[in-house]
Amino acid sequence: MKHARVEINAVVEQVTCDDANPDSYQVMTRDGRTYSETEVTWLPPKSGVIIGLALNYADHAAELDFDKPESPILFVKSPSSSNAHNKKAYRPDNVNYMHYESELVVVIGKTASKVKAEEAMDYVGGYTVCNELTVRDYLEDFSRPPIKVKNVDSFGPLGPWVVDRDDIDDPHNLAVRTWVNGELRQEGNTRDLIFNIPELIEYISSFMTLQPGDMIATGTPKGLSDVKPGDEIIVEVESVGRLRTWLVSEEEYYSQAS
Ligand SMILES: O=C(O)C/C(=C\C=C(/O)C(=O)O)C(=O)O
Numbered sequence: 001m002k003h004a005r006v007e008i009n010a011v012v013e014q015v016t017c018d019d020a021n022p023d024s025y026q027v028m029t030r031d032g033r034t035y036s037e038t039e040v041t042w043l044p045p046k047s048g049v050i051i052g053l054a055l056n057y058a059d060h061a062a063e064l065d066f067d068k069p070e071s072p073i074l075f076v077k078s079p080s081s082s083n084a085h086n087k088k089a090y091r092p093d094n095v096n097y098m099h100y101e102s103e104l105v106v107v108i109g110k111t112a113s114k115v116k117a118e119e120a121m122d123y124v125g126g127y128t129v130c131n132e133l134t135v136r137d138y139l140e141d142f143s144r145p146p147i148k149v150k151n152v153d154s155f156g157p158l159g160p161w162v163v164d165r166d167d168i169d170d171p172h173n174l175a176v177r178t179w180v181n182g183e184l185r186q187e188g189n190t191r192d193l194i195f196n197i198p199e200l201i202e203y204i205s206s207f208m209t210l211q212p213g214d215m216i217a218t219g220t221p222k223g224l225s226d227v228k229p230g231d232e233i234i235v236e237v238e239s240v241g242r243l244r245t246w247l248v249s250e251e252e253y254y255s256q257a258s
Pocket of ligand 1: 055
């Protein structure tokens with residue numbers, strides 16, 4: 001089942017979703033009312049901390065001329081960057097290169113501390129999708145930790161929903177894609193993750209406790225390109241979800257509610 005949070009007439013509702021027609025999602029409230037995708041305001045399905053992975057696909061590391069990492073490279077994306085389906089994000093003024101990153105996100109279902117890889121999938125509650133927006137200019141300038149690179153307001157579109165773990169047969173064989181204005185620009189598959197989901201949960205939970213609702217954004221494959229105000233960006237993980245973001249200028253973003 002797919003679970004989302006939406007706002008309807010200024011009330012936040014937990015809904016279930018039907019994506020039989022991916023161009024027209026339908027949501028159902030707990031008391032049985034149904035709404036189309038555009039009749040609701042989508043909210044992030046979860047609000048926990050996001051642990052991000054850098055360079056977790058060999059083809060992406062290669063396109064940046066980096067070696068394959070020997071252990072997971074992590075960063076944190078805080079809730080201040082949170083954003084949702086069908087909403088605006090902005091391109092900061094005076095930057096030369098801003099890109100999308102389509103990613104499978106693992107949602108932790110129960111408290112995980114010192115978990116072994118063999119048991120790690122028991123700690124997964126479900127999956128969602130993120131567009132891990134990034135300003136490359138600041139990677140070169142500010143590098144570590146990549147806060148100004150990845151934690152700008154609006155830079156964490158997430159959703160549209162969380163799919164239950166047991167509804168995904170094999171999370172390590174899912175197509176990952178991005179379209180910009182309808183043009184396919186990024187394509188990969190989670191089978192090419194360098195560190196898979198059990199390995200990531202074992203590694204992260206070896207030194208920090210993961211709480212229910214925390215998320216692991218598993219990294220992005222090859223195929224980055226610059227995006228500009230006016231662009232429609234759709235990131236998709238097969239069987240998990242398709243998440244739309246409208247890119248606007250900094251001025252437009254701060255001059256009206258997004
Ligand atoms: O893009 C980079 O140069 C590496 C990086 C982050 C990479 C990802 O987010 C990713 O591969 O998904 C960094 O923070 O330096």
